[in-house]
Amino acid sequence: MKSALKMFLFAAVIFAAAACDKKETENYLNLSTEKIGTSAASGSQDITVSSATPWQAMSSDTWCTVTPQEGNAGKTVVTVSFEKNTSTTARTATLTFIGSAEKRLLTVNQAGTSTGGDDGDGDDDDQQGDTHEDAKANRWVYEQLCEWYLYNTELKSAQPTDYNKNCDEFLSDMLLGLKTNTLDGGTTEDGEKYVYSYIERYSNSTRAASNFDPTFGFDFLFDYADDKSADLYARVLFVLPDSPAQKAGLKRGDKILKVNGSTITLYNYENFVSDMLYPKSGATLKVSLSGGKTLSMTAAEIPFTPIVCHKTIAHNGSKVGYLMFNAFEAGYASDGSSHEYEDQLEEIFAGFKSEGINNLVLDLRYNGGGYLSTAQLLASLIAPADKLGSVFASLTYNDEIMGKYSSEHLGSKIYFSTAQAGKTVGMQKIYVLATNMSASASEEVINALRGIDVEVVHIGTTTEGKNVGMDYFGETFGAYYYEMWPVTFISSNAKGFYQYENGFTPQYERDEWDYETWYDLGDEREALLSVAIDLIDGKTPAQAADTRAVSARHLAGQKSHARIRGLRNNLK
Secondary structure, eight states: OOSOOOEEEEOOOEEOOOOSOOOOOTTOEEESOSEEEEOSSOEEEEEEEEESSOEEEEESSTTEEEESSEEOSEEEEEEEEEOOOOSSSOEEEEEEEEOSSOEEEEEEEEOOOOOOOOOSSSSOTTGGGOOSTTHHHHHHHHHHHHHHSTTHHHHHTSOOSOOOSOHHHHHHHHHHTOSSOTTSOEEOTTSOEEESOEEEEEEHHHHTTOSSOEEOOEEEEEEESSSSSSBEEEEEEEEOTTSHHHHHTOOTTOEEEEETTEEOBTTTHHHHHHHHHSOOTTOEEEEEETTSOEEEEEOEEOOOOSEEEEEEEEETTEEEEEEEEOOBOOOSOTTSOOOHHHHHHHHHHHHHHHHTOSEEEEEOTTOOEEEHHHHHHHHHHHSOGGGTTSEEEEEEOOHHHHHHSOHHHHTOEEEOOGGGTTTOOOOSEEEEEEOTTOOTHHHHHHHHHHHTTOEEEEEESOOOOOOEEEEOEEEEETTEEEEEEOEEEEEEOTTOOOOOTTOOOOSEEOOGGGOSOOOOTTOTTSHHHHHHHHHHTTOOOOOOSSOOSSOOOOOGGGGOHHHHGGGSOOOO
């Protein structure tokens, strides 16, 4: 049986190392191996770097180093050294090798020191050769997936032979090896495969410590400063209300050039992601902006809010409701007892209704997904009253599950909520701002509304294309709690349409990165919102007039939806 009944539509991107046999292009960069496994003892291993250009290397952890850290074109033998692991916990380090146009990753997996003991749960830790502390959890993972994973048929015929891996590595390696899981994940612009299914491990003490994660309260993407240098900047996408970042004066559109005194470059930008998105409580951050301003802020445990901005815009005799909704979250309580964000949604739409809005702009441009129930609520607050009770989504599980359980048991038929009768704003047409960062539950809302013949005008760029959802499974092994979200179902609308795995294409394509000036979210001059306003006015939308001098080659690989989760309280 499933460990829980929560259904989740969220594009959590898990990257895997690229295949070893790379085609040697003009600017090739290849490694003789992309994975090293070692015991807990200290040691070293030589590998060969083959490159057409000069290269640099960096390590994610101090216990694992590479010598030399840079080299010229040709073949270079480098030494990967690792310190003794005195902990019983296995650990992983990632070495990043960067050339002029290529990047390669080398993963070093080091076992923990064996204790030969028992963790007190009544199981033999050494059964079947299990030595890694995640081994028993991995066997549980495989058991659950064999029953519930959408592509369980191939999975059951490809039983793992090695359970002694970190749980996230075990899951991704197993699923990336399948050929039939065509809808679970995709391929990055760099050619690396990923899956949406993911697992996280928490110490029991950490899980109970706080409802909130420390945060500075902003999100960003990296971009090249120009077309010639390796210098980057971090562009601020949004700033949460009442967050440390907002109080420090950080604003949407700001360009961060330095973090804690260090210039951001192609060779070090990955080191700054955790500094800015995943700080420890009380950590300080100093950012230097273009124009010379420097801001300082201190991380705080504050409630995440998915409602970044909402307002009613009076424009040329029309009343336009605008909502920037950034994640499909009900509330912050781990047991689902809090629905404060859903309550806020209802209050916002009650305000829209009382103000008599006749147009609605729904901004989902950075929304990577979330709970299906919250998506159902939002769509029900938008839908025409006579469509409430219609099919919102039909969920199709694997053949075994569909044959074993009833529709009622699975909750596989979901309807526009009749509880919202009298509350819905009853739109026949809405404007949705969505981009390649819009995924899963965001796409579900678009698809569900189109399924009941609401005209959805899409402004932005092509969406992620995640037409599958996940169920929650949780279990404790020893001192850790394992939370797994595998892809378990395909979602279709009232018309049976689900074939949007390549994303929804906008009727009006606009990329905010083509604009140098970024206005606040909700400002009528803002790049995407201004298109909606023009359409409401009956005008032909203007093209980007304030375009950047350099190409829009921002590091799309760094926009993974998992990064947005840095501002979310963890789902536990």
